[in-house]
Amino acid sequence: MTDAAAPARPPKALNARRSFWLKQLHQWHWISAAVSLIGLLLFAATGITLNHAAQIPAEPVTVERTATLPAPLLERLEAFPAETTDPVPDAVARWAADAFKVRIAGRPTETTADEVYVALPEPGGDGWLTIDRATGEALRERTTRGWVAWLNxxxxxxxxxxxxxxxxxxxxxxxxxxxxxGFGLTWLHARQRPSTWPLLGLGLLIPAVIALLFIH
Incomplete structure (x- = not known):
């Protein structure tokens, strides 16, 4: 005699479909987690340091170096336009790479009749290189603000x-x-976890309330 109170079993097709999606979602979830794990840690940590940038001390360090452009290369600059934003000739860029360990090939310049200026911004710092068109004197200045600024x-x-x-x-x-x-897995397991939807709703409600009431 069949027990009328026994719960009805879900159809096999429904179970197979659920198993398929669970398998697919688990696979893509762990793959995407592995790919993004280090990035997530980095961006979460720097989110905190950015939010407290004013409270984190940073001591800028400026280093200056000088060198003199060889005469043959200085002659190359004589043919350079008096005012242009074109990159320096390749030979000059190679010299700068050897003398200052900087890459200026292909970078735009702010060239005048007196000097060639190349901006050299970088993460966590700033810098520039100038070359006097009359004497060939080159000055490289670099300012760094520490590893926290670099990560930010x-x-x-x-x-x-x-x-x-x-x-x-x-x-x-x-x-x-x-x-x-993760949301798909949450959806599939929500029936066995009654707190799922209240927690998801809370995750939406908290930033929405803060945005509406406290951001002006």
């Missing part, structure tokens, strides 16, 4: 170059996959 600029993508620019895009995409697959 990585967070913002400030003066970090194209490779880091693409890394942020790939990292952000991995985070989106991580979040969406």
């Amino acid at each position: 600029d990585l967070h913002k993508g400030r003066n970090t170059g194209r490779v880091w620019y693409w890394f942020i895009d790939v990292f952000a995409a991995a985070c989106v996959v991580f979040a969406l697959t």
Whole structure:
């Protein structure tokens, strides 16, 4: 005799579909977690340091170096336009790389009749290089503000170059996959975890209330 109170079992097709999605979501969740783990730690930590930038002391350190452009290269600059933003000739860029360990090839300049100026911003610091067009005297100045400022600029993508620019895009995409697959897993397990939807609602409600009431 069949027990009328026995719970009905879900159809096999429904179980198979649920198992398929659980397997897929688990796989993409751990893959995206592995790809984005270090980036998440970095961006979470620098979110705190950026939020407290005024309370974190930073002692700027400025270093100046000088050198003299060889006469043959100085002659190359004589043919350079009196006012231009064109990069310096390749030979001059190679000399700067040897003398100052800087890469100015392809960088725009602020050239006048008196000097060539190349801005050299970098994460966590700033710098520049000038070359006197009359004497060939070159001055390289570099200012750094410590590793916290360097990490903060990585967070913002400030003066970090194209490779880091693409890394942020790939990292952000991995985070989106991580979040969406996490939501999918939460959805599938919500029936066994009654606190799921209240907690998700709280996660939405808290920033919404702060934004509406405390951001002016």
